[in-house]
Amino acid sequence: MTNKRNSFRILADKLSGKVFLTFAVIACSLILLILAGLSFKSYPLLKHVSLFKVIGSSIWAPADGKFGLLPFILSTFLITILATVFAVPVCLLASTYIVEYASNTVRNLIMPVVDILAGIPSVIFGIWGVLVLVPFVSFLGKTFNIATEGYSILAAALVLAVMVFPVLINIFTEVLRTVPNDLRDSALSLGATKWETISKVIYRKAAAGLFAAVILGFSRALGETIAVLMVVGNSPLIPKSIFGMGYPIPALIANNYGEMMSIPMYDAALMTAALILFIIILLFNAAGRLVLIKLEKN
Amino acid sequence: MSEKSIIQVKNLSVSYGNHQVLKNLSIDIPDNKLTAIIGPSGCGKTTLFKTFNRLIDDTDGIKVSGEVLVNGENIYGKDIEITHIRKKMGLLNQRPTPLPMSIFDNVAFGMRLQGLKDKKELAAKVEHYLRLASLWDELKDRLHAPAAALSIGQQQRLCLARGLAVEPEIILGDEPTSALDPISTQHIEQKFKELKEDYTIIMVTHILRQARRLADYIVFMYLGEIIEHGPTDEIFNNPQQKLTQDYVKGVFN
Ligand SMILES: Nc1ncnc2c1ncn2[C@@H]1O[C@H](COP(=O)(O)OP(=O)(O)OP(=O)(O)O)[C@@H](O)[C@H]1O
Ligand SMILES: [Mg+2]
Numbered sequence: 399m400t401n402k403r404n405s406f407r408i409l410a411d412k413l414s415g416k417v418f419l420t421f422a423v424i425a426c427s428l429i430l431l432i433l434a435g436l437s438f439k440s441y442p443l444l445k446h447v448s449l450f451k452v453i454g455s456s457i458w459a460p461a462d463g464k465f466g467l468l469p470f471i472l473s474t475f476l477i478t479i480l481a482t483v484f485a486v487p488v489c490l491l492a493s494t495y496i497v498e499y500a501s502n503t504v505r506n507l508i509m510p511v512v513d514i515l516a517g518i519p520s521v522i523f524g525i526w527g528v529l530v531l532v533p534f535v536s537f538l539g540k541t542f543n544i545a546t547e548g549y550s551i552l553a554a555a556l557v558l559a560v561m562v563f564p565v566l567i568n569i570f571t572e573v574l575r576t577v578p579n580d581l582r583d584s585a586l587s588l589g590a591t592k593w594e595t596i597s598k599v600i601y602r603k604a605a606a607g608l609f610a611a612v613i614l615g616f617s618r619a620l621g622e623t624i625a626v627l628m629v630v631g632n633s634p635l636i637p638k639s640i641f642g643m644g645y646p647i648p649a650l651i652a653n654n655y656g657e658m659m660s661i662p663m664y665d666a667a668l669m670t671a672a673l674i675l676f677i678i679i680l681l682f683n684a685a686g687r688l689v690l691i692k693l694e695k696n
Numbered sequence: 697m698s699e700k701s702i703i704q705v706k707n708l709s710v711s712y713g714n715h716q717v718l719k720n721l722s723i724d725i726p727d728n729k730l731t732a733i734i735g736p737s738g739c740g741k742t743t744l745f746k747t748f749n750r751l752i753d754d755t756d757g758i759k760v761s762g763e764v765l766v767n768g769e770n771i772y773g774k775d776i777e778i779t780h781i782r783k784k785m786g787l788l789n790q791r792p793t794p795l796p797m798s799i800f801d802n803v804a805f806g807m808r809l810q811g812l813k814d815k816k817e818l819a820a821k822v823e824h825y826l827r828l829a830s831l832w833d834e835l836k837d838r839l840h841a842p843a844a845a846l847s848i849g850q851q852q853r854l855c856l857a858r859g860l861a862v863e864p865e866i867i868l869g870d871e872p873t874s875a876l877d878p879i880s881t882q883h884i885e886q887k888f889k890e891l892k893e894d895y896t897i898i899m900v901t902h903i904l905r906q907a908r909r910l911a912d913y914i915v916f917m918y919l920g921e922i923i924e925h926g927p928t929d930e931i932f933n934n935p936q937q938k939l940t941q942d943y944v945k946g947v948f949n
Contacts, residue, residue, distance in 0.1 A: 501756055501757075502756050502757070578793065580789045580790075580791065580793045581793045581795070582754075583746075583751050583787060583789065583793075584787060584789065584793040584795065584855070585795065586749075586751060586754075586782055587749055587751065587782050587785060587786070587787035587859070587868075588782075588783070588805055588806035588809065588858065588859070588862055589779045589780075589782055589783035589806055589810065589862055590779070590805075590806075590809055591779055594809060598805075599795055599796065602795075602796045602797065603795075603796040605796075695842075
């Protein structure tokens with residue numbers, strides 16, 4: 399009886415490893431499958447024009463068979479980078495306040511609000527962007543004498559920044575909380591002020607985790623579609639400034655997929671755009687991982 | 697007792713929220729001696745320690761009343777600059793806590809905060825304090841390696857060197873050897889024996905034999921109160937209280 403039970407346990411143990419491996423392989427091969435599918439769908443276009451040409455060309459005129467994706471790629475990067483630049487310092491300071499300064503009572507009030515922010519659908523952020531941020535950018539333009547419609551890269555970056563707040567704040571606070579209290583005490587007992595302890599010791603100790611959070615926030619921003627699409631103006635030209643309109647890749651795909659399919663190659667061009675977005679995200683994550691490994695070594 | 701005391705605790709009470717952890721303590725800690733605080737887990741030893749350098753201040757919902765005088769100065773007084781208090785005391789934690797930087801930077805950390813910039817002087821002082829903690833010979837070729845790469849025992853001695861580098865008068869050790877192997881424990885004990893010539897050392901320990909070996913003076917705490925304190929000999933050989941007797945005999949749980 400016990401023997402039978404034991405052999406069953408050993409079998410289950412052996413099997414569980416195999417089962418986990420299978421699922422891990424399935425998850426990984428999903429990436430390859432998506433990559434293969436997108437490549438296959440892009441092939442009709444890429445057979446005529448090289449990928450580099452598509453990436454390097456800035457003329458988007460589907461009716462004439464010209465599918466330059468440069469404006470979209472630039473918009474994507476510009477908006478995402480700008481959003482990250484806006485969001486990271488704000489979230490880092492907010493999280494520092496929550497973890498290092500706020501009392502339990504205040505902390506317990508703030509965190510649920512952050513969670514509510516995380517649960518708001520992107521469409522709502524989009525509407526808020528149209529109602530508040532677009533006029534705000536117009537106002538900035540008028541004040542500083544810059545030509546702008548309000549619908550702009552800047553408005554999109556601001557919406558995105560607010561949308562990644564919850565992700566960043568949640569992970570930042572989690573990461574800062576993992577820094578042991580003894581380490582704080584040590585720095586303080588060496589005569590450091592609270593801010594010196596935070597800036598010289600805690601941030602450094604938490605660097606790898608904080609960086610990982612930024613990567614996650616950035617990836618999320620790269621793919622965000624609806625809210626951005628509503629405020630960015632969707633003009634397929636190279637953006638002249640952050641006050642000008644843009645047209646990031648996700649918006650391009652969402653706006654046009656399934657339409658104007660009578661135009662030859664249109665479908666393939668959109669798939670190529672998706673392929674490029676996918677590759678950007680993969681490369682970005684890989685690069686992030688490398689930096690992370692370096693940081694963790696310290 | 698006519699001896700000079702460096703820390704005087706007067707009617708000190710501490711509560712976390714509604715939970716009173718230290719109950720109206722008064723004690724004088726003798727100068728230039730090694731004092732060991734002993735007592736069962738949860739009796740408030742760490743809490744008492746944290747009131748000495750006001751690390752307790754940052755705890756949520758903490759209430760402190762009473763006085764702690766260091767060299768006659770009430771550190772809970774109004775015009776006290778807190779970093780100034782803390783610099784007087786080097787701290788060793790239960791587990792070593794190297795700062796996330798190189799060995800050199802760990803030792804230089806406190807001195808840099810005090811405005812020491814001169815590279816030569818800094819290097820000389822880092823060497824001096826690493827020697828004081830008997831680490832120099834082991835580490836002189838890898839000063840710029842991350843401190844986290846050291847063994848636990850080395851890390852604890854590095855923390856000692858780092859604490860000494862801010863030129864404290866008092867060294868606080870909260871069970872400073874409990875995470876260490878026997879050899880590293882011996883290293884730290886040996887250091888304490890040498891250092892007590894020049895510093896006041898206050899340590900918490902659960903190892904009675906360690907207290908006996910090292911301490912000149914013993915404070916026995918129980919459930920937030922000081923039951924008895926006195927020279928090591930008296931506490932171990934001739935305790936006045938029944939509780940102390942039981943504790944030092946080990947008939948306690
Ligand atoms: N941050 C805190 N919030 C609430 N209660 C606390 C806190 N820190 C300690 N306590 C409580 O205070 C009491 C004394 O704790 P303290 O850490 O001072 O004991 P200790 O004597 O150092 O114990 P040990 O020997 O296990 O280290 C315990 O009952 C503990 O639960
Ligand atoms: Mg303790």
